[in-house]
Amino acid sequence: MSRLLAILSLALALATADSDAQPKQAPPLVIGEMLKGRFIQERHLSGMSAPLRSEGQFLLLPGRGLIWRVERPFATVAVITPVGILQSVNGAEPMRLPAARLPSLARFYDMLAGALTGDWVAMQQNFHVEAHTDGASWTIALTPRDPSDAITTQIATIAVTGSELVESVEIHRPNGDWERLTFHDQTRSAAAPSPDDIRLFESAEN
Amino acid sequence: MLMWHVHRGIDVQTDLLALLPREDRDVRIQRAKDRISESIGRRVLFMIGDRDAARAHEAGSELADWLQKSGMTDSVTSRLPADEVRSLGTVLFPYREGLLAAEDRARLEQGRASEIVDRALATVYGPIPVASVALLRNDPFFLLPSYLASLPSPLPRLGPDDGWLSVQDGSRTYVLVTAQLSGSVFSLDFQNRFVADLGATEARLRAQFPELVILRVGSVFYAQDAGKIASKETAEISLVSLVGTVLLILAVFRAIRPLLLCLLSIGVGVLCAFAVCLQLFGGLHVAALLFGVSLVGIATDYCLQFVAARFDVEAKSPWDRLRRVLPGISLGIATTLIGYVTLLLAPFPGLHQVAVFSAVGLAASFVTVLLWLPLLDSAEPLRHGCRMLASAGWPWRFWHERRYRWARLASVGVCTALTAAGLTRLHADDDVRHMQVLSERLRLEELEVRRLTGMGVAGEFLLVEGADEEQILQREEAAIDRLQNAHAISSSLAISEFIPSKARQRDNRGLVREKLLAPFLTSYYARIGIEDRPAPPPEESPFLTPMVLATNSSLAFLRNLTVNESSDEIAHLVLLNDVPDPSAVAAAVTGMEGVRIVDPTGDVTRLLRAYRIRAMILIAVSAVLMLPIVLWRYGRRGTPRVVLPPILAVLLAPPLAALFGVTFTFFSAMALVLVLSIAFDYAVFCREARPPRIHVVMIGIWLAMAATLLSFGLLAFSRTTAASGFGTTLLIGTLLACLISPLADNSDPS
Secondary structure, rough: OHHHHHHHHHHHHHOOOOOOOOOOOOOOOEEEEEEEEEEEEEEEEEOOOOOOEEEEEEEOOOOOOEEEEEEEOOOOEEEEEEOOOEEEEOOOOOEEEEHHHHHHHHHHHHHHHHOOOOOOOHHHHEEEEEEEEEEEEEEEEEEEEEOOOHHHOOOOOEEEEEEEOOEEEEEEEEOEEEEEEEEEEOOOOOOOOOOOHHHHHHHHOO | OOOHHHOOOEEOOOOHHHHHHHHOOOHHHHHHHHHHHHHHEEEEEEEEEEEEHHHHHHHHHHHHHHHOOOEEEEEEOOOOOOHHHHHHHHHHHHHHHHOEEEEEEEHHHOHHHHHHHHHHHHHOOOOOOOOOOHHHHHOOHHHHHOOOOOOOOOOOOEEEOOOOOEEEEEEEEEEEEEEEEEEEEEEEEHHHHHHHHHHHHHHHHHHOOOOOOEEEEEHHHHHHHHHHHHHHHHHHHHHHHHHHHHHHHHHHHHOHHHHHHHHHHHHHHHHHHHHOOOOOOHEEEEEHHHHHHHHHHOOHHHHHHHHHHHHHOOOOHHHHHHHHHHHHHHHHHHHHHHHHHHHHHHOHHHHHHHHHHHHHHHHHHHHHHHHHHHHHHHOOOOOHHHHHHHHOOHHEEEEEEEEHHHHHHHHHHHHHHHHHHHHHHHEEEEOHOOOOOOOOOHHHHHHHHHHHHHOOOOOEEEEEOOOOOHHHHHHHHHHHHHHHHOOOEEEEEOOHHOOOOOHHHHHHHHHHHHHHHHHHHHHHHHOOOOOOOOOOOOOOOOOOOOOOHHHHHHHHHHHHHHEEEEEEEEEEEEEEEEEOHHHHHHHHHHOOOEEEEEEEHHHHHHHHHHHHHHHHHHHHHHHHHHHHHHHHHHHHHHHHHHHHHHHHHHHHHHHHOOOOOOOOOOOHHHHHHHHHHHHHHHHHHHHHOOOOOHHHHHHHHHHHHHHHHHHHHHHOOOOOHHHHHHHHHEEEEEEOOOOOHHHOOOOOOO
């Protein structure tokens, strides 16, 4: 569950990592910077005629976590931090999933941190990493090294494409379900997050 | 007779509850407690941490391997096969219709079903892809995951990772290994063997993984530590006691024979007492044995009176000496026997054993003094003790000579002030947890494990009985609801929390259908784009029952919560965690049919309290029963003086001990039983002696006091609170009894 989200943020961060394979990429995101943008998520569940489509905004803050704000068709906010996941709807009592009960999630944060500093070793421990460049754009394909591993058991493949920043991520699950995330209007800045976002991180970290 | 019993094997009971009055013991409750001590007392739990999760896993496997092969465990739990981790969800899936998290149930009951719908929509559209079409059809509102997440866990902070129950704490990953010990955790030999072998294994693992942290929790570690301290203390105290006594006797008599004579008389006493008790009771409780031996030890008083009489230069032969001390020691033993036999009046089997043991032992010792000692003692009086005799008589002069009258007044004043100060600090404390000092290192280790795992402090239990399992489950649910509503507990662990009663499952199904599915399902499916609506499940699909416990290993930990009387008589236990106020629990479940509180620690505390109060009453009763003898011997005018020293000693010892931080416990009360008898002895010896023999008698008293202090008074320095309370009270009481014993004598110093 949450591990897919972790993959997602990992992929986002990874795509900005510095590596010979991606000469066109921007330098890695560092602590103090933030990446904001909009997303469109299409969830294709086998057996359902139309995909579940949602869109909204995201914010990635290295060292802190990721805020995933769905606006349509249903407003909900998820905050993922090293402490765990917090999901809230309409200001009702939020649902918490502490990372202490999901050590594999915590391991993802280690990998995330590794990726943020351009450390590919952490990624290659769990995935085969293949990168292709085509002009200005590039693709990274991730396949689990050990399909029975707890971290990667729900993932068949992940494909990340982008140019300077990540543009889309496709995650395929072993049961045939898959989802595509596309990102646009992304900005990378050293500005501080808004007070609302800081409050969200704080409540997630408690 | 003793040999015959030894040959058959001696039954020494160690169960504290064997000391309770019979009518207070309930077989069911007893079995429940056995079950609890079985599951808790034999359990050991390890948390193995390392910066590298893989190394923690490897070390965990090695430790589990060792535990398995050690031959000292019944079962070891470490890494679970992956299918077992997932199986709880699989087992419960067919019954999901009737399973509702308490919060979801409350939402449906209170008309807040839309919150459940919102949560489901947030999940469907949120970043966490739990939903598949199959799940959306079978459990459209994700009620089963919610139920699974709400289930109480004995170790709530731990989660599964690669089959290990583990937790990430800072930079370390910890994994859990637990085991159920096979040997008796009460056996010192087993404790030492297990702890030593485990220590070797841990050392090997630490050499292999330098950053490894191994934390452990288990009764066996506390017991081993306490046993280690106790045997070290016992060795030290017995050494000091033995060396001190030998030196004392050598210094006073310049011969070893008096010591051997005393040992002979006590040895005969203890052996006879043991034989008679085994014959009478068929067995002997270890606590009765300990107290009994202490009480028989008072026979030294009589023995020392006899051997000290050798300083009496006018007594030419041992038989002459016996004649001179006979009135004093006869009266002494008569009053002491009355004191001990009084213990029979209490309805406690433990005190009966103590009474018989000590009375028989004392009588046998006394007979030895009368019949054997004069034969074995040497004939010649001792002539080296003039200065010693003079100084030994000092307390007598202090209380009787005119020149000390201001000092007397002053000492009475100081004593009164100290007693008053002590009274303000004196309080009774029967809490068994305060009677022993737990190792600080082990306690910190346990706290750390509790922090890492979220494990609660198991305090009380409920024993729930009923005509059948369904009724038991319903009663459990009702009791837990009441406790939760009264905020009497922070959490509980009960079978009904995993397997609701059929009544509640039926109720849940109704709630889900009427309050959730009927009003919301169609629009919800329409919104997310699922068109076909599944047919509602048949009205009476099977219910989840406790039968699954027998076959499902992911629920195995719940098996400890059933108490099987026989195959058709079953009771359940409910574990209550972190009970802040036991009386709130009692108030909440009072009057509920089939629900009783089981509180093993509280029961021992109540037992100690009952014994303490009983012992205090008995001290008073025995003092009264001793009166006729004193009256017969000393008349109405002499009696008040004779009873004054013992009464003062008994009354002043507890407040004076309180000045040293000693609380009043059953063990202090038992010390007072001794103090009363000892003080009576000393007073009678003084009264019978009269000058000029008073100095010889006083030497005997000083020696008896010193011997008592060397044997029991040293316990004051024990690290076990119970023993040190006993020792301190006895030390102060005996010292006081010795110093004020001359008050019993009203003769004129001129």
